Amino acid sequence: MDHVVLAQGPAAAVVERFLGSWLGRWPALRCASGADDSDGVFSPWVPGQVLGASTARGDLLIARDEVMEANWDLSGYALDERDEGPLALSYEPAGWPSLPMVPREDPYGRAGFRYEPYDITVVGAGLYLFTLVTPHDSAFTRTALDTLLRSADPTSPRP
Known part of the structure; x- marks a missing residue:
């Protein structure tokens, strides 16, 4: 499932907060660049890693641990026996100055009012x-x- 969120940047800070929160759930959290030209090698996530990278656009693959990482190619985006699965997180600047919706x-x-x-x-x-x-x-x-x-x-309390 793809979930698209429009939010104010800086994007790297949003990604860092996400991974920092997720690290509490997954202490052995592992990430790899999801870019097409990357080697796709996973490594333990280190806080500050995203902030130190090029922050205009990025793609991350996120796994709970080495077991989930190894099973990703076999199972794809599927829940495992713990009812958890791998994640991918991409970010890029919005390509427009305004958005009608x-x-x-x-x-x-x-x-109390009917909404049209x-x-x-x-x-x-x-x-x-x-995404x-x-x-x-x-x-x-x-x-x-x-x-x-x-x-x-950025004002939301961390779990």
């Missing part, structure tokens, strides 16, 4: 698209997406 929910959050969707425009500097690839919909997938959403908010 129709929100599914009332952007004002009004209660209407066009709005999102405008912002430093917007990035984050989180997960196994099929599950509690694990929802946790990963919730972690990304919290990580995109």
Whole structure:
């Protein structure tokens, strides 16, 4: 499943917060560059690793440990016996200065009124698209997406 999140950067900081949160769940967390021209070699993730890299655009493959890493080629994005699976996280600058959209929910959050969707425009500097690839919909997938959403908010408390 692909989950696309539009958030304000800097992207590397969002990715660092995500991986830092995920490290609490997966102490042996391993990452590899998901770029087509990379060697795809996994290594333990070290905090600050993303911030020290080129931060305009990136692709990461994320595995819980060496066992999940080894099984990835065989099983793909599938949940294992712990109901967890590998993740991929990509980020890149939004390619436009504004984005027209129709929100599914009332952007004002009004209660008690019937909402009729209407066009709005999102405008912002430093917007990035984050794509989180997960196994099929599950509690694990929802946790990963919730972690990304919290990580995109620098004021959100860490778990």
